[in-house]
Amino acid sequence: MNDYELHRETLAVTHGERGQTPAPGVEDVTIPVHLSSTYSIPDVDPDADLESLDPDAGEYLYSRLSNPTRNALEHRLAALEGGTHALAFVSGTAAIAATMTAVVHPGDHIVAFEDLYGGTKTMLNRLFAERLGVDVTFVDATDTDEVEAAMRDETRLVWMETPSNPLMHLCDIEAIAAIADDWNAVFGVDNTFLSPYFQNPLSLGADVVVHSTTKYLNGHSDSIGGAVVTDRDDIMDELAFLQRVGMGSMLSPFDSYLTLRGIKTLPLRMRQHEENAMEIARFLESHDAVTRVLYPGLESHPQHDLAARQQSGFGGVLSFELDTDPDGTAAFLGHLDEFPLAVSLGGVESLIEHPATMTHSPLSQADRDTLGISDSFLRLSVGVEHVDDLLSDLDEALATV
Template identity: 85%
Template sequence: MNDSDVRRETLAVTHGERGQAPAPGVEDVVVPVHLSSTYSVPSIDPDADLETLDPDAGEYLYSRLSNPTRNALEHRLAALEGADHALAFVSGTAAIAATMTAVVRPGDHIVAFEDLYGGTKTMLTRLFADRLNVDVSFVDATDPENVAAAMREETALVWMETPTNPLMHLCDIEAIAAIADEGDAVFGVDNTFLSPQFQTPLSLGADVVVHSTTKYLNGHSDSIGGAVVTDREDVLEELTFLQRVGMGSMLSPFDSYLTLRGIKTLPLRMRQHETNAMEIAEFLDSHEAVTRVLYPGLESHPQHDLAARQQSGFGGVLSFELDTDLDGTAEFLGALREFPLAVSLGGVESLIEHPATMTHSPLSQTERDALGISDSLLRLSVGVEHVDDLRSDLASALSVL
């Protein structure tokens, strides 16, 4: 069978690992951790190009340039997104920074969703706008017309998250892909919240997809990493230079191994994350101490129909707002037992996060108010524990309000 004929559940378990024998006569079922920092070569090669080393052809020289474990992971990541190429980076932030650096130049323009992860928004303002002379326009991308209106002749990149963090806003990937294509701009989508199990932006017209592999792809809160997936050869060439030479921000062999291992259970985990998240969202939506619940799986979500159209699932992240102030929110958080207060998401364990003082603390109060990130807004990463235990814990903590 061709890769296109193999279903995602099978790709997640085996793709990229088979046929990578570490030595003659040895055929590991699981790719080992190749920790060697350097590799011997048979002879000098005056025509060698370090940026075009082909690990698939056994071209290894130095692990920053290519590594067998990382190569296996990159093949699997590409297959899951339905692409030909993927590059693994040291973090999701590194993957985003490399993608933007690969595409834009001083004097260029970026159109971005106004409701981005705080770290990404800070990168766009403090690095690209303030230091690299790149103009950035933040727009309400829930309406594609706002993206179209912001496009300029010098627009080189359109950058979206969908759903967004933490307000769970969606953008119409197909509609924005058409706008970016008409403007001859690269269209990038951060797909971290849903993973390729529930959304494949390339199939909807995106040019580049990024992930924080730290989250659902790894799934066990024990590895930090990032990935870029694309079929655009021009972008790939720049990204390869940045990963191997320009930034040297490749993922380590051990983190590549951990992510490969985690991806094996991605389809199983994502189904349970979604099942639990839906039940928790419905419970919170009916509770008198909760003023609003933000989860695209709820029919009350203003973009529920869009989510159902462009996603194959609704994911395991939701946000909700308590009918209290900052002190009451802190009291609620202190009463929880099954939801540790922590940043990050996508692990098998449930987590709760307070955006105003954690992920979005780099933003000013004015910026948070404009986005709708109040002191009583909380984000849940719903894990795979028994949902009755999670619901009981939330109910107990809500009773203190």
């Protein structure tokens, strides 16, 4: 059977590790952590291109260039996203920076969603626009016509998150892919919030998909990493140069191992994340102390139909706004026991985050107001604990509002 005909539950457990025999007579069920920084080669070949060694054939030279544990992870990531190539980076930010650097040059133009993760937006403004001479236009990508209107001859990259962080806005991947194709631009999608289990942008026309593997792919809040998956050989060549030589931002063997191990339970975890998130979203939507709940799984979400069409599930992240002032918000947060106040998301444990003072604090107050991120706006990463315990904790804290 062809690997891509296997179900993702199977790919998540076995793909990339089978057949990687470390020594004669040794058959590891899981690939070990290959910590060696360098590898011996059989002989001197004056015509050899040492940076073009084939790790799939057991050819290794130096772990910055390729490592068996990282190689296994990259194969698994590509399989899960239905892509041809994948590269693992030291962080999600590094993966995004490498992707953008691989595609754009000074004088080029990027069209990006106005509702991006704060770090990505800061990167676009301070690195690409201010220092590298790349023009950036932010648009409300929930309206596909705005994306079309922002395109121009110099546009080389269209960059989206869907759902977005933290407002849970969606963009129509298939429609925007068609626009990018019409303008000969590369279309990149940050798929961190849903993971490959619930959404596959490449199958909808995207050229590149990125992940913060720190989140759902690892799933245990004990590793930082990033990944890029693509079907395009030209983009892969540029990314490989940046990962291994230009930036040297490859994922470490131990973090590769942790991510490989975490991915084995990705399908199980994602189903539980979604089940819990749906119950909590419905509970919050019915509570008098909550003014709005943003979760694409709710029929009240303005883009629920789009979510149902392009996703196979709704994920474990939701946002909501309390009917109170900053002091009331602080009191609510202080009464929670099962939701630690912390950045990041996608781990087995539930977390709550205050975007205005945490992930989106680099943005100005005016920008946050424009986006709708108030001082009483909160984001939940719903874990896999028993949902009754999570609901009880929220109910007691809401009683203080």
